[in-house]
Amino acid sequence: MMVIEAKGLTKVFPLEDGRAVKALCGVDLSVPEGQLTALVGPDGAGKTTLMRLICGLMTKTAGRLAVAGIDVTAEPQAVQDLLSYMPQKFGLYEDLTVQENLDLYADLHGVPQDVREKRFAHLLAMTELAPFTARLAGKLSGGMKQKLGLACTLVRSPKLLLLDEPTVGVDPLSRRELWQILQQLVREEHLSVFVSTAYMEEAALCEMVYVLNRGRFLKVGTPQALRQIAAGTCYAVCPPAGMPLRSLQSRLLAEDGVLDAVPSGGVVRFTTRGEPQQLLVLARLGIGAEAVAPRLEDGFMTLLKEDAATDGKGDGLPETAANFGAGTFSAAPVSEAPVEIEVHDLVRKFGDFTAVAHTSFSVHRGEVFGLLGPNGAGKTTTFRMLCGLLPATSGRLSVAGVNLRTARIEARANVGYVAQKFSLYSSLSVYENLRFFGGAYGLSGYHLFERIEAVMAEFHLREVADQAAGSLPGGYKQRLSMAAALIHEPKILFLDEPTSGIDPLARRTFWREITALSERGTTIIITTHFMEEAEYCDRFMIQDHGRMLVLGSPEEIRQRMRLPDATMDDIFVAIVEQARSEAEKDSKAKGAVS
CATH class of the missing domain: 3.30.70 (Alpha-Beta Plaits)
Known part of the structure; x- marks a missing residue:
């Protein structure tokens, strides 16, 4: 039996100027029940629109759509009673505990009290959240929040589970755990799961894959096909x-x-x-x-x-x-370039909690340097200290030759910053955002106009110059963020998970931009949860629980771990699990001595 069936499904969004955007162009869809099915495609392909149509949260323009044999347009509530939907931004209540969030969603879905105890115990065991039921949701790591979101989505036993990019911004360990949960649900509860993902290795775990582009299915088949x-x-x-x-x-x-x-x-x-x-x-x-x-x-x-x-x-x-030439590469080794960032014995504490513990490293001009680690490892805290957004508790830190402790404003003039979440002004146009940020960095007159034109050309933004920033697809938002960060031609560019949630095609484009910048001498500091992106770095550092676990080039770390052919995901997991195992042994040994 098919749990989702669509024929000629079309969705058109009318625009204020009389034009229209065709988000879905007569697609046909047949999803069998009791299996994992993946939906993949670039930004703006129509994936979220399709998800929302299936949920009955949006009405179709034309075509037929049924879930478990029920017409979604005619009986949206009946369909919603059969499925659970976890959107990209799931609504956890961060000032409630894990248990209180579960109780709230059980109340919203009318789950009987006599069913809850067994259901909650099963979900908490499966997500490994049982020890944290009294912890506020806002205090959980990113991976734990995603697992709690999934548990809240599953407080009732649905016939169909819809997941819209559930692992965006989640580290490889947490991603692996989340997919183990999904596979367990399909195996034990015969649950039907329809999931959109930006990770091709996740799509490869599904039985069928739908490839969507510009509102059309390009191909449907097994991962092998x-x-x-x-x-x-x-x-x-x-x-x-x-x-x-x-x-x-x-x-x-x-x-x-x-x-x-x-x-x-x-x-x-x-x-x-x-x-x-x-x-x-x-x-x-x-x-x-x-x-x-x-x-x-x-x-x-x-x-x-x-x-x-x-x-x-x-x-x-x-x-x-x-515009990369195909000629020979003649750049000097990055290690011979001047040092742009110097970190010595860096510590950051929040009360009694040590977020970053005695970390030291340096970054050279033109180097691409990665800060990696599981959710809650301390990398974002390290990153914010390097940007001058957070003062260090102790240690020395200089950026572009300027001491951040004594001259933070001067140091910031040398850096550009792209935040993890889109942080420009959504109601302003692309051009207006660039003019505002250029002015904020002290540019004016012809120089400002010249720089706006330059970054719009560099990041292919001229065609959307008059569009509101908030209306842009994800890939364009990322380009605009990069353009705004680089408008004052900083020596150092800080990128906080800039590729989170964007598809492989957009990631290729992004890294070609980064390569061009590094070859012109811009120093790049980047955090990412796509571990394969560590391959792009000259060197990277992995942190966990505030401690630096490893530092070196990808090749050096492969040799050190004796995993010459392993993927970066496998290397990351091996390093973190080894460090945690050793820490647990040390803790038990100290406990035995005391």
């Missing part, structure tokens, strides 16, 4: 000594014959319809490529690129990011 779309086109290449993976990636993406390229496992994977030896960049660098097996992400990117080619729009990359 979608992988085969890229069969015979996938290769891996190692860059020459001294060349970052991101630089080789950018040069490969500039070649007409290359559909996709991405750093992975210490190499750059790329797909091409032609022969790799015909690529100009490989010939000039004197390096060869070897064939590799396709992944789901390779098939996904191939579909998107081929769809863009049929529309005649190309890949839509910002101009500067697209």
